[in-house]
Amino acid sequence: MSNLIMELIENAIAHLPMFSTVLVACHSEVYRDELVRTLVDRGICILGPVYTAGHALALAARADVDLAIVEAPPAEPSGGHALVKRLKETWGIPSLVLRPPS
Template identity: 55%
Template sequence: MEMIENALEHLPRFATILVAFHSEPYRHELIETLENRHLSVLGPVYTSEQALTLASQAGADLAIVEQAEDDSSQALVRQLEETWGIPCVLLEAPA
C-alpha cells in the first residue's frame, strides 16, 4: 500500500482513479482506501479491454493496475500512458 499512498499524495482531492484489479479481498480494501480519501473510482475492471474502453470514455488522473503473470498488464500500462496520458501504478496483489 505504500506505493499507492505515495502516488495518492500528489493527487488533488476528488481525483479520478481507474482500478484494473481483480484480486479479492485486496481489491475491496484498495477501493475503500480510495473512496475514504474522497477519490472517484472508475471500475474495478477485470480486463485490459475494459480498462481501455473506460479510459477512452471517462478520463482518469491515475490508473492502478494489477501485475499479471503474463505481460498483459505492462502492455495495458503502456497503452494507458501513451494513448490516454494516464499515469499508472503497477501492483502485485499480496498472496
C-alpha cells in the same frame, strides 16, 4: 494487503486532489477491497474495478482519468505492463502496477 503495497498506493495518490479519478484494474479480492476503501476514504472517484485490459481501455477512452492502478494478472504478468503502456501512450495516464498477491 502488505504495508509496502499500501505505502506505494498512498504515495501514488498523495499528490492527487480530492475528486480525482482513478481507474482500478484489479482482479484479486486481496487488493480490490482495501484499495477501493482507501480511495473512497480519500475522496477519490473510482472507475472500476475492472477485470480486463479491454474494459480498462474502454473506460479510459470515455473518462478523464488521473491515475490507473493496475494489477498484473498472474497468468499473464506482462499483461499489466502492456495495459500501462497503452494507457500512457494513448491518453497520458500514469499508472501504478501491483504484482499479484502470493
